[in-house]
Amino acid sequence: MKILHLLRLGAFVAADKRLERKEIDLRKLEKEYEEEDDMELEDLDMWDERKPKQGMDTRKLDGxxxxxxxxxxxxGQQLGMYVNTVPGLSEVELKNLFDLWQMNMINCCNFELTFLPLEEERMLVLLPDGKHLKDFGTMLRQDKNCLTFVVENTHMLCGGxxxxxxxxxxxxxxAMEKWDQYHKDKKIEDTKKKVEGWKESIPVEKKDEL
Known part of the structure; x- marks a missing residue:
């Protein structure tokens, strides 16, 4: 009986050692855990293949x-954008300004920004999700220390x-540059028309003298 007990104990120890040597797939275990935990799809990371694509809500668009x-x-996408501040802010003022923006976004929308200073008056800001652009842009527009913010190569105006x-x-x-150029070209064209009209109104003999 004692021998049988020792054999069973030996088999258990051998099995235990085999378990120790077995490689554990952490990703597989995590995925199984998430499935068992009935994780909400909206809570998945944006790069997770299971996360559903978010369509545009046309009711929120303003032409x-x-x-x-x-x-x-x-x-559903990480969004990078440039922010240009008004001239003359010190390095400390820029840091404090970003900290203020960070706190505002955490309080209002429960997300954090990533900040990277590039030049004296220019910084790169990363939004974890592009859906936050409207809230962040609205805040920038109310800030007198912000000059412009750049999205898709378009410089949107801020309060500064x-x-x-x-x-x-x-x-x-x-858009302002195009508008200014349009008016500049229109002014030139109107001036040409006035000159041509003025020449046509001059008598023939006067034209010869000119």
Missing amino acids: RDHITTWSEAKK HPEWDPKRPGKNVE
Whole structure:
């Protein structure tokens, strides 16, 4: 009987050692755990293949403001954007400014920003999800220390820009430049027409003298 007990004990120890040597697939275990835990799909990381794609909610779009479109189009994607501050801010002031923005976004929308200073008046800000662009952009527009923020190569105006108009939040540098160029070209064209009309009104003999 004692011999039988020793044989059983030896078999148990051998099996225990085999378990120790067995490699454990942590990813597989984590996936099984998540499935057993009935994890919400919305809570999955954005790079998880199981996370459903988010479509655009056209009810939230405003044709007068690009950030409403970008915010919907970039949902579920990390979004990088440049932010240009007003001139003259010190390194400490820039850090404090970003800390303020960070706190505002945590309080209002429960997400954190990633901040990377590039130049004296320029920084790169990463949003964990493009859907937060509208909230972040709205905050920047109210800040007098923000000059512009850049999305899709478009410089949107902030509260610190001299041309900022809260009644026209969709104003951007590129559109203003095109508008200014349009008026410049139109002025030149109108001047040419006036000169041509003035020449046509001059009598023939006067034209010969000219």
